[in-house]
Amino acid sequence: MNWEIVIGLETHAQLSTKSKMFSGGSTAFGAPPNTQANAVDIALPGVLPVANKGAVERAIRFGLAVGGEKVINRRSVFARKNYFYPDLPKGYQISQYELPIVKGGEIRILTESGEKAIRLTRAHLEEDAGKSLHEAFQDKSGIDLNRAGVPLLEIVSEPDMRSAAEAVAYAKTLHALVRWIGICDGNMQEGSFRCDANVSVRRLGAPLGTRCEIKNLNSFRFLERAIEFEAKRQIEILKDGGKIIQETRLYDADKDETRSMRTKEEAHDYRYFPDPDLLPLEVSEKWIEEIKAKLPELPEAKRKRYQTEYALSPYDASLLTDTREKAEYFELVCRSLEGPAPKTVANWITGELSALLNDRGIDFSQLLISGKAFAKLLDRIKDGTISANVAKEVLHGMANGEGDADAIIVKRGLKQISDAGAIEKIVDEVLAANAKQVEDYRAGKGKAFNSLVGQVMKATQGKANPGQVNEILKRKLAG
Amino acid sequence: MPLSLQEVQRIAELARIGVSDAEARAVQSQLNDIFKLIGRMQKVDTEGIEPMSHGQDLELRLREDIVTERDQREQFLSLAPEREQGLYLVPKVIE
Amino acid sequence: MLNASLKELSAALAQRKISSVELTRLFLERVEKLNGSLNAFITLDAEKSLAQARAADKRIAKGATQPLTGIPVAHKDIFVTRSWLTTCGSRILSNFVSPYDAHVIERFNGAGAVILGKTNMDEFAMGSSSETSFYGPVKNPWGQAYVPGGSSGGSAAAVAARMAPAATGTDTGGSIRQPAALSGVSGLKPTYGLVSRYGMIAFASSLDQGGPLAKSAEDLALLLNAMAGFDARDSTSVERVAEDYRRELDKPLAGLRIGVPKEHFGEGLAGDVGRAVGAALEEFEKLGAKRVPIGLPNSGLSVPAYYVIAPAEAASNLSRFDGVRYGHRAKEYRDLADMYRRTRAEGFGAEVRRRILIGTYVLSHGYYDAYYLKAQKIRRLIADDFVEAFKRCDVVVGPTSPTVAFKIGAKAADPVQMYLNDIYTIPANLAGLPGMSIPCGFGRDDLPVGLHIVGNYFSEAKMLNVAHQYQKATDWHQREPAGIQP
Secondary structure: OOEEEEEEEEEEEEOOOOEOOOOOOEOOOOOOOOOOOOOOOOOOOOOOOOOEHHHHHHHHHHHHHHHOHHHEOOEEOEEEEEOOOOOOOOOEEEEEOOOOOEEOOEEEEEEOOEEEEEEEEEEEEEEOOOEEEOOOOOOEEEEEOOOOOOEEEEEEEOOOEOOHHHHHHHHHHHHHHHHHOOOOOOOOOOOOEEEEEEEEEEEOOOOOOOOEEEEEEOOHHHHHHHHHHHHHHHHHHHHOOOOOOOOEEEEEOOOOEEEEOHHHOOOOOOOOEEOOOOOOEEOOHHHHHHHHHHOOOOHHHHHHHHHHHOOOOHHHHHHHOOOHHHHHHHHHHHHHOOOOOHHHHHHHHHHHHHHHHHHHOOOHHHOOOOHHHHHHHHHHHHOOOOOHHHHHHHHHHHHOOOOOHHHHHHHOOOOOEOOHHHHHHHHHHHHHHOHHHHHHHHOOOOHHHHHHHHHHHHHOOOOEOHHHHHHHHHHHHHO | OOOOHHHHHHHHHHOOOOOOHHHHHHHHHHHHHHHHHHHHHHHOOOOOOOOOOOOOOOOOOOEOOOOOOOOOHHHHHOOOOOEEOOEEEEEOOOO | OOOOOHHHHHHHHHOOOOOHHHHHHHHHHHHHHHHHHHOOEEEOOHHHHHHHHHHHHHHHHHOOOOOOOOOEEEEEOOEOOOOOEOOOOOHHHOOOEOOOOOHHHHHHHHOOOEEEEEEOOOHHHOOOOOOOOOOOOOOEOOEOOEOOOOOOHHHHHHHHOOOOOEEEEEEOOOOOHHHHHHHOOEEEEOOOOOOOOOOEOOOOOOOOEEEEEEOOHHHHHHHHHHHOOOOOOOOOOOOOOOOOOOOOOOOOOOOOEEEEEHHHHOOOOOHHHHHHHHHHHHHHHHOOOEEEEEOOOOHHHHHHHHHHHHHHHHHHHHHHOOOOOOOOOOOOOOOHHHHHHHHHHHHOOHHHHHHHHHHHHHHOOOOOHHHHHHHHHHHHHHHHHHHHHOOOOOEEEEEOOOOOOOEOOOOOOOHHHHHHHHOOOHHHHHHOOOEEEEEEEEOHHHOEEEEEEEEOOOOHHHHHHHHHHHHHHOOHHHOOOOOOOO
């Protein structure tokens, strides 16, 4: 009997605003405890919340990206979620309940069997809680409220994913999207992007099973491991004739297992009601239009366009669009190009250049090579000034800030030797010095040819035009 | 329907207000009198009426995304019953 | 001086007939003499008051004065005040000194007024008698066996006993108007959103509104000029051009249409109160106003709807008092949950605990639609009643409270009887409308009767005009309680 895993994700993306959701406190990460917890954040008597326009604007941007105007609620309502916890100063969290700012939309992911749409239930604005520190004191917990009030967008998917791999693909696509549209820095170590997974299993074709929620998965790897472990656990229980209890579970990365958070299982009754301090949030058509006009071309549109406009494969197109900076760099290079095909540009960007960035631990914004300069480098391969191999060396020089391609070629004397006479002379010398290989070649050992080419390239420090070397060698050996 | 003693205890727990059984019994009858008064609403047909959750029919005003607050930790912490190393202290929270 | 109007005090200060320090001392002495018996103030601090008075005198010397410069004002202890204790009548805030000033306090400080002290009140403004204060009940200056009304009972008693020329209050279901009525002073609850709630400790956020209490409508207008105004820190604060609320005071009332709701003159209204209010209506006719019978058919539902909405909001608003960041924390506890339970059981009085329980229940799973949502729909019906009424009249007039002041302790054991005190005042809070109470005679045991005036949204200037014209024709507002004259 086949089992099917059913997964839905709830993702908290911290919105990249300067100030908090309902106060003018700073959201900067890493400040000493409680130095960024102001009167509103610590819920002094008499203080009141005032909503951050920047956070609302980002939520609208997200809605436009996942579903267009139709998924933006023109009227949404902030509600209070009531519960007691020391890191929740007001005794309630301001969130959105019955009327969220975004309703619907979808995220398209690439799976082994092609593209798949994951539907979104909703996305709503809310404020984060503070942090409880349990280690520093005996019998006490310390409360740091710097994080209290930081704006979050909670993005809730439908239970549309059927494997841990799909869940990871969804989370990665969503992660790329929120960064792409500039609403979240995506820093998972700092908690700017965290997922809760709702996991259930069922026999194929059966109705949905009872789900468990796994909390606070702050890496893609943990997400994958936690879902895999949890699905296996549930299947084993069901196989043994047991029943799944609906509960919240915590993933323990050290033990690679999920376990029940029993202490928090007391019946929750959040007593949601519209926050009387905050009037209904109205979003005008004009504002939506303004935000839409400033929205960058989205990754999905770019992927499609790259396939038609540049004749790239879906794979190349998706590699180029995993970050906005990379895609924009690619387009910049293509626009400045004289000779080579976009496919060559794609290969260079996803290959050598990505490897270089990776090695140096930097991203496109920190790269010292302008798109125009990079195009010039590729042009120099195309026009035969340098070989592709030499171009790699030039590229590193450019990344070090040594100048543009032409300058480095001149300075380091890397210009390709394309003078037939000069090459012929070197070939003659090589043939004279390698009688054994010449004999082998003539005896039908093809490998010997490669060795001779290598000798010529070595003698020219790699600068001889490889095409010409081949052609001259062949001619001489045949002669 | 009148509130049971268990319900009084349940809501007291939700509200984190300690009540003894004797207090719960005393408050139970008062609460039931109050709910009798409140119950008068139920006779009214409110089908299709738009709920009113604010004292005014206006829309939310939004604030520009600007940091306006400075660090006042020492002053705020001085109000706390227990604090140390810049933190508010509470009895250990068990996860 | 103790009986002088704010206008007179302002003139006396400007003409240097008296200094602010002298005036403040005069009232502080009066407070010292009477507060022991009336318990109108929770916190007094002569040094701080006099320091402000000295600063005001400097300002007067420079000629940079506003109408309230140098005048002492008593503030309900619900407005947080930097460097003063702010208790909200509760044990849970018995040690709380706010690091910031409420918007209303900023306004008065900016105008150069002097903080005379912080007045006693029902705990967290929950009550109609000022008996639920952790700091003991306030006594009515007209008879110390009686309550002064509540929750702004300390402010009302202070003005009535001439311990303060003016005071601030807050009104969630009648907490300015009902004590004004029971203590024989004038009080105004403005349109919701006119006075910032920033720094006014929240009871029920969608109903709370700050306002002044004073001896006359003319004084109220002057005080409202200082209190009203946009505040970006309160999302429900209304952005409007500043008005001078005195501008219509002297308009004659000829042609004024006075709406008289039959529902406010039926069962439950005491005869003495009905007679005084009836006489006031005749007085208005003499002044040229016209009586228009109107209906507020849903106003009978206002108390039930209010006792769902206000406790629901309050239960949530009061969750922040948890013994973690400020205020009282229980001495002994087993663990975190026990710390919460004991702190809140010790810190809150019986009425506050009761309302938190009601509010928690009506919002809890399975009851929300039947209680909270239902109450919000009824709230809409009540507001719509007024929309209809104001098509036919300019102001709605009736009794503020069904009876004159009752004896201390008389209703303490019966919350429902206590709640019904506010039956005429609650509808204005639910609708967000401005309302005021002015003295209009005396009833049983020579206790004052209040006349209730409700206006349309932002029609405070009109209401003050109506009240002022009445006060020009009558002298009820100038009567002062016997036996406590200086």
